[in-house]
Amino acid sequence: MMQKFCLPIRVYVEDTDAGGIVYYANYLKYIERARTELIRTFGFDKPALFGSLQFVVHSVSIKYLQSAVLDDEIIATAEIIRVTKTSFMVAQSVLRNNELLIDAEVKVVCISHDKKTPCAIPINMLKKLQGGIVNIKRASS
Amino acid sequence: MMQKFCLPIRVYVEDTDAGGIVYYANYLKYIERARTELIRTFGFDKPALFGSLQFVVHSVSIKYLQSAVLDDEIIATAEIIRVTKTSFMVAQSVLRNNELLIDAEVKVVCISHDKKTPCAIPINMLKKLQGGIVNIKRASS
Amino acid sequence: MMQKFCLPIRVYVEDTDAGGIVYYANYLKYIERARTELIRTFGFDKPALFGSLQFVVHSVSIKYLQSAVLDDEIIATAEIIRVTKTSFMVAQSVLRNNELLIDAEVKVVCISHDKKTPCAIPINMLKKLQGGIVNIKRASS
């Protein structure tokens, strides 16, 4: 079964704002780090760029439940929940201990570097992405 | 009639990433600038902080349609579309000329600075927020 | 005479940190915006990239005297104080009203995009950069 990928992160001053909490846009940095490291576990060393292809974020839906603060040790998670020929959907969260801070879904699409139009995800990567889904389904059945 | 609030923004190197485009989290900075300036037009000089109250983002839904690039002149827009006693919803976008780059909805809630629980929006601000809605309805009827 | 170039900037939540002040790295963003706009006044529309050349920062020396805070209206300045065939030095500051917040010197070098080695600054730009210096000298004599 594919595990939910977990990346430990420390909150530094750079991440916070004058409200004394992590700035709302910075959670998008945290969850991208988790996506990147998840894809690195698939054996892709340069996750963001594949020759003539590029993976870009198509949409994000994020709920802010609790705030992380300076010096917190948090966990950013990434779990692939849907895969198409040209895109995949990632369920993501940020946790402090077992408390859910934010909850998000991110759709990533594969586009050509030149024309910026949707492209087929390379087959070796597609298999890795689909592998996660199939196993999750089996595990939950 | 309340106009859709428009804030001109220049894209600088700080905003871009190695993909040659504006980094996806940075659009959340752009649209917050537009929300802040919209609220400033209501006569609130320190939009983020009102004594014991604080306005925090509850949720964001954002679609990335086209990418802004270095040196672009873009417009971030903000339009209040729903108001409750403790929250308001803002429709937002980023445009380059007349091309829609991103499209978003942001829910902002009023919380107490101490207890971090939802609080009634101060009445003078609530009226300003509601004024926008009423006028939009009239304008579109 | 070449004026000290001045760029008005508003401080937003994105710029601040949990100390309630502008995060120290963000002043480097402010002063780069001023350098960029100064070079744009020379008639260069894409200041950071010139075909096969690239302008990169070689060194920064910065003193933090006072802190900018949320919602401040500040001014970032840029003034070219020395030019060589491959580099130029910019005196920079950030001011709030007439109060000096930071004071910096930034050395920018022209490198080839491919080899990352120092390159001659294109002659049309070199003249513009030198023009500023000459005029300043005249003005102060």
Add this chain to the structure above:
Amino acid sequence: MMQKFCLPIRVYVEDTDAGGIVYYANYLKYIERARTELIRTFGFDKPALFGSLQFVVHSVSIKYLQSAVLDDEIIATAEIIRVTKTSFMVAQSVLRNNELLIDAEVKVVCISHDKKTPCAIPINMLKKLQGGIVNIKRASS
């Protein structure tokens, strides 16, 4: 002997710019992470805030020698080289393998949270900071 403190860091998309390299201001984030973790090794859990005191950066001098790029594994270092009653100086660098990318000196001052004037560093922290210096001197003699 006090070791030069070393913090491993991964370069993510958030750190890069359209030039394909790490944005110059972001090295200030990396070296602050190293300073923070160094002070945490002294037993201070909330390095940035000590009740009524605050540590702020007084000045930075930084040289950019080589650029880090996306997905690099780099090391940020911090070494205390001078301590006074109200301030300390940190020699810092960022390395990729054994290659020096940036070299910096950062002066940090202790100020009162209220009055923003220089304050004596708390004695328990001062001893830790001085401990590093003394030992370095011994080691190099």
